[in-house]
Amino acid sequence: xxxxxxxxxxxxxxxxxxxxxxxxxxxxxxxxxxxxxxxxxxxxxxxxxxxxxxxxxxxxxxxxxxxxxxxxxxxxxxxxxxxxxxxxxxxxxxxxxxxxxxxxxxxxxxxxxxxxxxxxxxxxxxxxxxxxxxxxxxxxxxxxxxxxxxxxxxxxxxxxxxxxxxxxxxxxxxxxxxxxxxxxxxxxxxxxxxxxxxxxxxxxxxxxxxxxxxxxxxxxxxxxxxxxxxxxxxxxxxxxxxxxxxxxxxxxxxxxxxxxxxxxxxxxxxxxxxxxxxxxxxxxxxxxxxxxxxxxxxxxx
Numbered sequence: 001x002x003x004x005x006x007x008x009x010x011x012x013x014x015x016x017x018x019x020x021x022x023x024x025x026x027x028x029x030x031x032x033x034x035x036x037x038x039x040x041x042x043x044x045x046x047x048x049x050x051x052x053x054x055x056x057x058x059x060x061x062x063x064x065x066x067x068x069x070x071x072x073x074x075x076x077x078x079x080x081x082x083x084x085x086x087x088x089x090x091x092x093x094x095x096x097x098x099x100x101x102x103x104x105x106x107x108x109x110x111x112x113x114x115x116x117x118x119x120x121x122x123x124x125x126x127x128x129x130x131x132x133x134x135x136x137x138x139x140x141x142x143x144x145x146x147x148x149x150x151x152x153x154x155x156x157x158x159x160x161x162x163x164x165x166x167x168x169x170x171x172x173x174x175x176x177x178x179x180x181x182x183x184x185x186x187x188x189x190x191x192x193x194x195x196x197x198x199x200x201x202x203x204x205x206x207x208x209x210x211x212x213x214x215x216x217x218x219x220x221x222x223x224x225x226x227x228x229x230x231x232x233x234x235x236x237x238x239x240x241x242x243x244x245x246x247x248x249x250x251x252x253x254x255x256x257x258x259x260x261x262x263x264x265x266x267x268x269x270x271x272x273x274x275x276x277x278x279x280x281x282x283x284x285x286x287x288x289x290x291x292x293x294x295x296x297x298x299x300x301x
Contacts, residue, residue: 005031005068007060007075007083012239013097014074015046020288022052029053031068033060066090073097081118084143088122094143101126101145102213112209132156132267133221147217150176150210150232153243155217156270156290160263162222166254167247169226174214175244176230179237179281202233240281249296256294264292 004021008014009032021027032042034057042057043050058064062083065071070093073080080096087094103109106120117123127141128134130152138144147155154174161167211230218226235242257275264270272292273279279291 001028002026003067003069004029005033005065005071007033007065007071007073008079009042009057009074010034010037010045011074015049017072017074017097018042018046018049018053022049029055031055031058031064031071033058033064035059062086062090066092068092070095073100077113078115078118081122084122085119088142093141095129095146096126096144097146099145099148099209099213101143102128102148102151103216108212112212128217130155130217132159132264132270133217148210148213149178149241150174150208150230150243151213151217153241153290154214154230154245155221157243157245157292158218158247159221160260161247162218163263164254164259166250166259168250169218169222169224169247171248172218172226172228173246174228174230175233175246177233177235177242179235179239179241198236200233200235202231204232208232237281240285242279242281246297252296256296260292260294 004027006014006017006029009018014032014034018029018032021029032053032055034040037045037057038059040057042053042055045057060083065083065087071087073083073094073096075098077098077100079100080094080098081100084094084096084100099109099113100117101123103112104123106117106123109117109120109123122143126143126145127137129138129144129146131138133155153176157174158167158172162169208230210232211228214230215226215228218228257272260272264272269288270290270292272294275294278293284291
């Protein structure tokens with residue numbers, strides 16, 4: 001059995017992680033931390049885990065977590081980097097769901113996330129946790145940087161086109177919409193459903209902190225510079241992301257459907273829909289899957 005610890009077990013990503021791991025036959029979750037809910041039973045805070053988790057929340061510490069084989073950080077940005085080195089030194093594998101280790105350049109991280117990075121020497125050691133491009137590296141990695149939500153959706157859509165050298169990389173556009181849970185569980189007036197309901201808006205138009213992560217990933221796959229216009233939007237739904245991606249094709253006679261189906265044929269988390277079908281965010285709610293479809297715009301439109 002793999003003994004797992006979860007730091008930050010009361011946020012949206014933390015409870016989703018608990019739900020996924022509860023059904024894993026080879027995992028034993030033996031530490032779940034939360035400063036705010038310390039002492040409370042996990043299944044008292046989240047009754048849907050009754051019968052799957054009988055632990056109580058504890059405060060995060062190296063002593064309580066160093067006995068684990070793997071520790072997940074489901075925490076806000078700039079938390080994992082203060083504990084990661086100690087856990088790695090103790091032989092514990094670390095999987096960070098925040099943005100602390102996604103960017104390779106420390107100056108870029110500090111520009112977009114603010115403050116000093118606590119362990120910049122680990123940035124190059126971290127493996128970017130997108131299995132569709134790094135599956136083998138993830139298997140042996142001691143430190144995994146889980147991809148962001150917008151970067152996952154955007155990269156999965158562009159990757160087959162980049163691999164086939166099928167598009168002009170100087171004119172990429174990502175028009176992406178997210179539900180309000182992407183902002184986390186902390187109280188925020190702007191994320192209240194009563195504020196977002198019956199409304200729709202773009203935000204961080206001048207520059208979203210996920211932009212450098214997306215460009216880093218696309219540039220790595222293309223081995224050349226890319227230019228991306230990325231605009232995130234907030235839509236009145238709780239969870240889900242819908243990404244509409246645009247790129248000029250070098251050859252409009254390419255069979256995009258076959259290209260995508262071939263690229264993702266062995267990927268269990270990506271489903272390329274049949275020609276003419278369109279994805280619905282409701283179809284992926286609560287599942288670990290990305291639905292993709294392709295469309296060739298008519299010339300002149």
